[in-house]
Every structure is written in C-alpha cells, then in structure tokens.
Amino acid sequence: MNDVGLVAIGRNEGERLRRCLTSAGGLGRALVYVDSGSNDGSVELARSLGADVVELDLTKPFTAARARNAGFDRLTANAPGVRYVQFIDGDCELAQEWLSRARNELETRPRAAVVCGRRRERRPGDSIYNRLADLEWDTPIGEAKACGGDAMMRVEAFRDVGGYDPSLIAGEEPELCVRIRRAGWTVHRVDAEMTLHDMAMTRFNQWWRRTARAGHAFAEGAAMHGKPPERHFARETQRIVFWGLALPLLALVLAWPTRGLSLAVLAVIYVLQTVRIYGRHRREGVSPADSRALALFTVVGKFAEAQGALRYWLGRASGRRSRVIEYRDAAAAGAVDGPGS
Incomplete structure (x- = not known):
C-alpha cells in the first residue's frame, strides 16, 4: 500500500506525538509531520521517528487547515505516487487495521473522497469532559455530510476542491466536505476503529473554550x-x-x-x-x-x-x-x- 501517505499535525504534544507517529511510522509509507511552533522538542522527536517535518512560518497565524494543506503539499511533492492521504491529529494514534480498511473503502467506491471511522477517547473515565468527547464521536455509520480531523482522503478529490480553507480557525473539515459533496464526491463513515484520542481535559474552563470554538465554527x-x-x-x-x-x-x-x-x-x-x-x-x-x-x-x-x-x-x-x-x-x-x- 505504498499509494497511502500520512500527514500528522501538532504543537507541543509531547508523549502524545510519540504515540501518534509510532502508530503511523514503520509502515513503509511516506509520513509528514507539520509543527505549529512547538517548544517542547516535538520537531526533533518527529525527525528521530522518521517523519519528514514541516515547520510553519511563525509570522503567519496558525490553523489546523493551514497545517494540513502544508503537509499535503510536502507529501505529494515527495511521494507523487500517493493516491490517498491519511490525516491525523498529533494527539491521536492510528488503529492497527485502519489504513488497509480505509484504503479498501476508497478503492471500492470510485466517487468516495473521504472515509473515516470511529475515534475513541483514550481515557474516557478520567473526566466528564473526556467522556462527553467520546460520546460526541460516536456518530452514525454510512454516507455522511462531514468528517473530523482524522480521515483518509483521495488525493484527486482533495486537489479538485482546493484543499482546506486555511483561514478557518475551526470547522475546517465540515466546510471542506461541503465543497467535496458539491463537486460530486461522497463522504463515508464506516464501522471500524480508526484512532485513539487523548483529550486530557480535566477542567470546566477547558471545556468552555472548546465549546466556544465550536460556536465560532457554527457561525x-x-x-x-x-x-x-x-x-x-x-x-x-x-x-x-x-x-x-x-x-x-x-x-x-x-x-x-x-x-x-x-x-x-x-x-x-x-x-x-x-x-x-x-x-x-x-x-x-x-x-x-x-x-x-x-x-x-x-x-x-x-x-x-x-x-x-x-x-x-x-x-x-x-x-x-x-x-x-x-x-x-x-x-x-x-x-x-x-x-x-
């Protein structure tokens, strides 16, 4: 499956990034890590784990959309034979069988642009906020309107719609999926384990900020x-x-x-x-x-x-x-x- 590449994004993820890149590395596939101004040694860690690192320009505002676009550009430039890209956030790790399952779904669905599965919280019992996130990600299976930050995408479709809107500070994945569906492609959520997420949220004010960000994205x-x-x-x-x-x-x-x-x-x-x-x-x-x-x-x-x-x-x-x-x-x-x- 050398036609599958991976793009991870993050900032100051520490041990979470190690788990993320370890789950994605060693698979014989191109791997790009995009760093948004870390000061915890994330860049050095990523390189030591075999990732090609992109360091975003510190003079421009960071967004996940901008980071993913930068990773996609580096990945496809270095590995032009890649047909599918797995995007993953640096606080997540891939399920063992996910890449083969997602690639098979895209192979058997010629108009499918995006495939995603079940994201789970690593420690849902640590706080009510972790538990709420785990419940939030338990969404219906089948053709969907949108995906989240972890998803496998068809390179052709991603290019067809111009990638993520780099100006969006949140809600960039559903917005991308709007344009993908408008262009005649489809989005699918399948019944398979995809990623394990480490929310590490323990305080009400953290939950409040995350929820406020969702409100910004909705508006x-x-x-x-x-x-x-x-x-x-x-x-x-x-x-x-x-x-x-x-x-x-x-x-x-x-x-x-x-x-x-x-x-x-x-x-x-x-x-x-x-x-x-x-x-x-x-x-x-x-x-x-x-x-x-x-x-x-x-x-x-x-x-x-x-x-x-x-x-x-x-x-x-x-x-x-x-x-x-x-x-x-x-x-x-x-x-x-x-x-x-």
Missing part, C-alpha cells in the same frame, strides 16, 4: 454555506441564537417590569429543555448517567457557543479574523483542530 460555517440547499450549520447557529442569546436577553429585558418573574420562567424553560434532551437520549439507548451529562452540558454549552459565535460576528463586522481558540494550557497545548476534535 462562520453558516455565513459561508448556510443558504439552501446546503444550509451548512444553519440549524446549529439558529439554536445558538435562540437558546444562548435571544431567550436570556429577553428575560433580562423583562426582569424589571415583571419583578423578576421572567428570570424564574427562563430557569424553568432551561430545566424543561434539559429534561427533554435527557429523554431523547434515553430513548436512543444511552445510559442514564451519560444522558444526564449530555443533557446538562448541551444546555449550558449554548452559552459558550454564543460566546464563540459573537466573537466571529464581531470580528467579521470589524474586518478582523479571529485567532485560534485553544482549550489546552500553553504547556500542554494540543493540535490546533476543529470542532469535532
């Missing part, structure tokens, strides 16, 4: 492709506006004339919404504990998403693009990735 995606027939992230953005902005603002405006009654009504509405979401997950077979967590954090998350969406809208109005929103501390920053990462 920007809707601005780019939200009109029919695609309506990309349109519903997600409408929910942010209603639950995270309009409803609480209305309650605040009415608080004085209603002597605070509007705030009490607002609290009841959010409680009922939490109960409704809980019931939906239970009907889908999710455990009571996971259903409670999903319901509570979905409702609270609308406020974090609203913060991210406002950041995008204000930046757009002022003509300034947002910088990457990272959820890890500087000492343990992960790969700059999209909302599903």
